[in-house]
Amino acid sequence: MSEQVASPSNDLPAVTAPEGVLVDVAQLKRIFEAALMTSLEPLSLSELKKLSDVPLESSRIEELLQQLAAEYADSGIELNRVASGWRFRARPEMQAYIERLDPQKPPRYSRAVMETLAIIAYRQPVTRGDIEEIRGVVVSAQVLKTLESRGWVESIGTRDTPGKPALYATTQQLLDDLNLRSLSELPALEEMGNLLEPAVQQDAN
Amino acid sequence: MSEQVASPSNDLPAVTAPEGVLVDVAQLKRIFEAALMTSLEPLSLSELKKLSDVPLESSRIEELLQQLAAEYADSGIELNRVASGWRFRARPEMQAYIERLDPQKPPRYSRAVMETLAIIAYRQPVTRGDIEEIRGVVVSAQVLKTLESRGWVESIGTRDTPGKPALYATTQQLLDDLNLRSLSELPALEEMGNLLEPAVQQDAN
């Protein structure tokens, strides 16, 4: 929805491009809106810049996006910034309704897959050997393949040790899929001190 | 965008369901909005009805949809009624802008399309009923049409049962596009099952 509808008073001054050209802010927001809504992948600032007829600073674009996000504050969808850019998503509380239309839920991953993912996410880059050492069991090739084909994990090189094992790291796609901007937004690891306290553990389980 | 933002005066009376139950109109519109925005295929009135917790007459739903459409009057997208239901689309005048974006990010098929393709590939020849049995949900005509118009799936006859349902199979074109010589080169997948939690768990969660 464009700003005229949301805020008829239009408290937003026309953005002045570096060259001094006036930008039709309402129109640009409409274009951003249409582009973001039709793209399943998040759009980066540099992509959004291409949508403007006059060159715009990143800060201007972010300002517009924040206004656009605010316009959707009371709607069923929301505009978020994630690792690789900006994107619209349905609010999680809408999920139960949307699932009525297609009750097929995607599967949940097994503990083996999730533990492997956690080790890669928190200890990256790691080799398969590193993962096996932490988990205390062999990590099957299928587990890694599952994570790779989901686009959550990728091999980013090899470690310079005998056998040249592949080093795994997480991808931007993982962060996007979890609606996060950076790895630092992952849940914090439990403090070792807390793990020594049996009482805390009981709650956590 | 919900109506509070768009029309603060809220000229819409609360919709009364047939039983006389009051419906939270704003919330229902938000739900419609989220569902329509996340579905590539148009949603029919009967699908939209499922989204309401109380039974609603079609005329009421259409009224809500018309209001929702009006709220998007000045935005980059529009809500339209098409043959098979209602759907959002980018306004045609936005196309020129959106096409500036890197075409590097190809669109994706919905899960319904991919699962239907997988079933036809692995279980061919199958009828729509077979597909529905495996997926556990109704397969829309759109989904099959998408696959047929892509040239990946074709009807190769009908099954000799009441209703003479069409039998679907994959085409040479699909193999070519996947760079396969024969269907038997598709991965065998039994072993993958144990990487995902059993279905029972999804209910529990």
Next chain:
Amino acid sequence: MSQAELQLIPRALIHGEPLLEMPSDLYIPPDALELVLETFQGPLDLLLYLIRKHNLDVLDIPMAQLTQQYMSYIELMQRNRLELAAEYLLMAAVLIEIKSRMLLPRPPKLGETEIDDPRAELMRRLLEYEQMKLAAQRLNDLPQAGRDFELVQVLIERTVIERLPSVSVEDLRIAWMTLLTRAKVNAHHKVRREELSVREQMTRLLRQLRHGEFEPFENLFDHAGGIPQLVVTFIAILELAKETLIEITQTETLGNIYVRTSRLTLE
């Protein structure tokens, strides 16, 4: 216990408090035991379970007690002839070694007792694994695109070249895998390589018989493909007949066999 663990164990057993107490005075049906075993991600996971279950102090693990309980499990699993991953046996050896080292009198070294503790390495591994195990649970609790929320995707009609979604074999594999893991699909639809080639032949035959006329049986076989191909084609014909998609007729004994689609109407 984590959700995953709880749910893998038959309900009757979890509700009746711990099913993993002392194996000696506990009956676990052999089928259930297999599930119990699958529940643990490995020896570290099993050890952690025992430690947390019995509220043992991680900083001062009572090796005798822990080793004894661990061994009871290993024995129980072996007694039921469950195939035990090598890691479990290796861990048993490690535990026994630590226990025996602790029995030996240690030369008194002032201030260095902690470093010398034979349990230190085990403790470090247990804590590191536990930390990751918890992290995995939290990661899994985060809302995931497609599972807990949907992405907005509004239609755009493109005037220029229509870009079609590209699909890889991998996408197809994922889609099918997803289906396999749902409901009873797994049990009913086993997919093997051979079966796929049969399916492929079934499709080929139906295409060939599209004209609706009788076709001589021999014409259905492609001799260039060798014996495996002939067998697969034959199985495909039987399968089609079973699914009543084709009719097979023979007018006289030892006469020619003809095949046609069973009153298959063509569009």
